Amino acid sequence: MTEATETTTPATALTTRLDRVGIVVAVIAVLGMDWQPFATLKPNRLISGQGLSLAASLPTLWAAIGVGVLSIATIVAVLRTGALLRLATGIASLLLLAVLIGIVPATVVPPGNAYARVSPAAGFWLMAFAFAVLTTDAVAKLRLGPLARLAMLAGAVVTVAILLGSGHWDGLSILKEYATNAQKFWREGAKHVELALGSLAAALVIGLPLGVACHRNATLRGITLPILNIIQTVPSMAMYGLMIVPLGLLAAWSPLAASLGIRGIGTAPALIALFLYSLLPVVANTVVGLGEVRRSVVEAAEGMGMTRHQRLFQVELPLALPVILTGIRIVLVQNIGLVTIAALIGGGGFGTFVFQGIGQAATDLVLLGAVPTIALAFTAAVLLDAAIELSERRRL
């Protein structure tokens, strides 16, 4: 009965009407809007540039729209509002920021100047982060199902595709960097996906049977899992480096291996290192998934006259699927990140741009490698999270 005795002071009335997450969002958004530059203008690709405020980087009308809408969005965030309204506000703000940043180059770069580079600055990123937090919070509170989340992902992909395809962002520095590297970008991108998926496929072909065998044989399990655990612990750069040695020797001794393109550096050591990293999540999750299948279910299948083989494929593996999919999610997200480092040993992938960019101190080139890597990893995570939930539902 404490509520009855509590007196409502103006201060408590105010705090109950304010959203705590919203206050954090608002602080970050206001800092981004008023305190940090919205965009950076650089005379060329390598020289550091000059920060421009939101008002200075946009035509008056657009600047007014930007400040007006984003201020209203901040107020919606601070007040205790419905999750759906917050979701819509977050998405609308992010979309507006994406449109606004595309208008900056035409506004601040004199026509005919091909060297100047415009890129989003800290203010843009702070606001984008703030409204991404607002969106994420709303999504978490709404407890959106897997299909709704997939639809949101599809919406985001289509929006980015439209913004890229229409040429709206073409004036931004990362796209200028893309324009000079377009062919290489798609080649390295294909290589990146190929390495991540190829090593996953290899890990599934070896890891699933190995997981089933480990589930059935405790001795094998006791040997296999600790070894895979140790492999997983080895830092990636050391692993890639150590792969060079045996493959280099193999290529030196066997003309066949060399003619197949196996060398100390390049795709082969990268693929093997990624494959080794992928084994633990696949094998361990297969063992855990099969271990969770209830004894009574297996006995019922036996009673129905199923053979060991039928039982495995028709009962045990389907029931273990969500846990196995969780292992696949870990592998895929991890591999998409790890492929980046393969560029150090000539394995290719988006890491090529990251390390070239670091070498030349060219931020735009780093971004050209890092942004698609993050986008790929994020997409893979959302897709597989949805697949895991859908497979859990089907199992019930």
Add this chain to the structure above:
Amino acid sequence: MSRIIGPIARLAALGLLLALVLKPEWFVPVLKPFTENNAPVIYNQGSLLSLTLYHLGLVAIASLIGTALALVMGVFVTRKAGAEFLPLSRSLVNIGQTFPPVAVLALAVPVVGFGVKPTLIALVLYGLLPIFENTITGLKEVPENVVEAARGMGLDPTQQLFRVELPLALPVILAGIRLSVVINMGTATIGSTVAAKGLGEVIIAGLLTSNTSFILQGGIIVALLAVLIYDGLAILERRVAKRTGRLAEVAG
């Protein structure tokens, strides 16, 4: 069987690591075939011992900062005052972990420049995620009746947290710290690509000059360090879990 193999393997790994770091010249005969054109066999651009200590120091500092931040945040979002942040924290941790460590590292460079700073930032930011996640999980898994009992015994919320909840959550939190330290060992190695001092230097020097002997030295030292630290923390964790298990039995 494994009772004998475990300690022997550990000792052997530790011995090999110490020899590689302290007496690299012992390995000249083994490593010589991996060099060409009379290139140096033993890494000669700095002492392996100081690089190793620097590497460990960087990981230790980053892990301490990350652990402190993650614990404070984890405790906050599991209290009543921070409950509104709980769903958001879970989502952010999930999303944050999809960011590749190397991307975090590369993106920190334009903000703070080359050297140890971007590496430290990437290590702290990336390393705190698994600890934060496990702190939340560990504290949420403490049975409600245990907390009730503590309250009934007259413990105030602070005492409940430090005497009951955190000790019970400790094994899960430690598992997060172990994961974080291992991730940090790897990210610190990559830090050498942005000019942070550390063992990655040896591997990179080997890659740049096609000196396989350097790659082997750097790779084996980094790998042994990571595996031994992981193993040591796992042993610590099992001890704590045993103690906590008894605690939970008494409390439950």
